[in-house]
Amino acid sequence: GAVVSQHPSWVICKSGTSVKIECRSLDFQATTMFWYRQFPKQSLMLMATSNEGSKATYEQGVEKDKFLINHASLTLSTLTVTSAHPEDSSFYICSASVLDPGVETQYFGPGTRLLVL
Amino acid sequence: AQSVTQLGSHVSVSEGALVLLRCNYSSSVPPYLFWYVQYPNQGLQLLLKYTSAATLVKGINGFEAEFKKSETSFHLTKPSAHMSDAAEYFCAVRGNTGKLIFGQGTTLQVKP
Numbered sequence: 042g043a044v045v046s047q048h049p050s051w052v053i054c055k056s057g058t059s060v061k062i063e064c065r066s067l068d069f070q071a072t073t074m075f076w077y078r079q080f081p082k083q084s085l086m087l088m089a090t091s092n093e094g095s096k097a098t099y100e101q102g103v104e105k106d107k108f109l110i111n112h113a114s115l116t117l118s119t120l121t122v123t124s125a126h127p128e129d130s131s132f133y134i135c136s137a138s139v140l141d142p143g144v145e146t147q148y149f150g151p152g153t154r155l156l157v158l
Numbered sequence: 159a160q161s162v163t164q165l166g167s168h169v170s171v172s173e174g175a176l177v178l179l180r181c182n183y184s185s186s187v188p189p190y191l192f193w194y195v196q197y198p199n200q201g202l203q204l205l206l207k208y209t210s211a212a213t214l215v216k217g218i219n220g221f222e223a224e225f226k227k228s229e230t231s232f233h234l235t236k237p238s239a240h241m242s243d244a245a246e247y248f249c250a251v252r253g254n255t256g257k258l259i260f261g262q263g264t265t266l267q268v269k270p
Contacts, residue, residue: 047201073256084248084260085202134201138256143209144190145256149201 042068045137047150054125055158062120062153064135070115071137075147076108079132091118125157160185160251164261172269177221177236179264181249184230190252191232193223196263197245205247208232219243244268 044067054060064074073092077085089110091097097110107129109121118137122129132154136147165180183189190209194202206217213225223234232249246265250258 043204045201075257084263087257090255090257132199136202136258143211144207144252146192146204146207147258148204149194151201152199154199 043148044068045148045150047135047153051154053156056126057124060122060125062133064118064150066116066137069139073138074118075136076120077134127157130155130157160253160259162249162251162259162261164249164264166264168265170267171239174238177239179234179247181232182230183251192250193234194248195245239268241268
């Protein structure tokens with residue numbers, strides 16, 4: 042149980058285009074979903090927290106107009122990188138949180154590697 | 159505010175040897191603590207978590223961790239390392255807002 046999927050697993054795009062990444066909790070309904078970014082050899086950096094039907098809460102320094110998050114249902118959240126540039130190239134990981142048991146526990150997706158040319 | 163410190167960014171052990179990955183936390187409230195493992199180019203997999211039910215927590219793949227309040231520690235151990243244990247390990251504490259606060263990670267290398 043507690044499986045989270047991400048699609049696509051990797052994507053290459055041209056500078057200036059937009060890219061959408063999907064995050065789905067496959068066998069549970071998530072109370073909250075999170076989006077992270079990870080640079081090589083570094084820990085995860087939280088970008089935003091997302092709840093179904095609400096606007097996402099972005100961390101300081103994250104451009105909300107650049108990284109659009111939509112949380113359409115209790116099992117699906119999407120991250121759209123708008124007008125992507127090479128500096129947006131990174132590994133993006135989502136997680137879904139569920140009460141499991143006794144504490145909200147985050148389960149992570151496999152990640153999406155984005156390369157912007 | 160909560161925080162996590164992982165001592166040692168890189169740990170190297172021989173196959174069959176004890177694995178010890180260190181994690182110290184800071185929290186003003188009883189903490190919820192987690193260990194995750196990340197294999198190359200993959201997401202994070204939950205190894206185990208502490209929820210105050212028991213101080214010794216057993217996880218997957220033979221790992222366990224002991225919560226020591228007096229030492230503010232939650233070190234991860236495994237009696238006998240396998241080559242497949244080579245990965246990045248992250249300790250995390252759940253913050254007041256539900257966010258996870260991660261340590262910087264420890265790379266575990268297992269030598270044959």
